[in-house]
Amino acid sequence: MLLIQCACCAAELGLSSGKKCGRCSTRYCGPECQVQHWKEGGHDTLCKKIKKSGGAEQYNANKKYTEAVTVAAEKCADDTKGQTCYICTQALHWKTKEGLVRGCACRGTSGVAHVSCLAEQAKILVAEAVENNLDWKVKNERWVRWCECSMCKQGYHGLVKCALGWACWKTYLGRPETDKIYVMAMNTLGSGLDETGRHAEALVVKKAELSMQLRRGAPASSILAAQTNLANTYQYLGRLEHSLQLERDVYDGSLRLLGEEHRDTIISVNNLAATLFKLKRFEEAKSLLRKIMPVARRVLGENYELTIAMRMSYAQSLYNDEGATLDDLHEAVTLLEENERIARRVFGGAHPLAMQMEHDLKKARAKLRAHEIAEAMLATTLGDA
Incomplete structure (x- = not known):
């Protein structure tokens, strides 16, 4: 299912094309590659071992x-x-x-x-x-x-x-x-593959998962979950428009099927907001997060990983927006400071979420200081005038 390349020439085979070794099911794009791999690629010595392994x-x-x-x-x-x-x-x-x-x-x-x-x-x-x-x-x-x-x-x-x-x-x-x-x-x-940055490999797995769910006539909730997984990997790979379309579909479907307070609906909002953030569509991201953050706190709790991640996403959208006001930057810094303390207490300082918030907090503070200095200089200039 997940071996999608010819073992000899590495040509992409998709999920079903090509042919397999009759003994061990190693995949090839055709008989020529299969023969070559047997004679020159070492498959003659590995075939029995692979079969014995399953x-x-x-x-x-x-x-x-x-x-x-x-x-x-x-x-x-x-x-x-x-x-x-x-x-x-x-x-x-x-x-x-x-x-x-x-x-x-x-x-x-x-x-x-x-x-x-x-x-x-x-x-x-x-x-x-x-x-x-x-x-x-x-x-x-x-x-x-x-x-x-x-x-x-x-x-x-x-x-x-x-x-x-x-x-x-x-x-x-x-x-x-x-x-x-x-x-x-x-x-x-x-x-697990996504977690370690192996997104191209994860994409193969998640495409296979969605295709399989559709073939087996899985429930709508399972299809939505598979679409969410695939959209996340598209986002990691920078294919943001692919991700955005899937995430909009998942959010709409989750609202209809599960309602606003379901955990999967809350996840779909967070995923959609993350892609909007990467596309620099900050106002839309902030609007979504403002709407769903109180729901996440009420349903999941303040210490839940998703709640913490959503608050971080909202703060990121605040301080990264080129049109951010001084109040926006103060809000972002305050939110990140509170969130970092929660994350360190719940997950420990070595957790990726805590480390990301530490990084964001440094950037938000730097942007706040720069904004305060710029406003102070402007005020001095106007006063001199």
């Missing part, structure tokens, strides 16, 4: 997962030095020999673990729900463990989120398209 898609996912875990552990090495996994209590994993990671809001000695231990916990919880035929509310609650720390209850971020995305995908990719868990795994992988 086929080309599984082999690729296993490989990407191992690479992602290694990179994440290396990145977290200083933070986790001298500590042990809170799940298996070992510093070095007994089987994989991987190092430790921490990519949540935990601090001190909390939240340190091996990616494989986190993945195993999530896998067991979901498997129990499936085997006992529990309802989807419970399954969704269990699924959260793939994305959220069980200790601080905050989402994973950065390289750890990406590694868990690959862990999730390699666990469930053998399920049929019609299985909701297969779709959820694809979504988790796409989010």
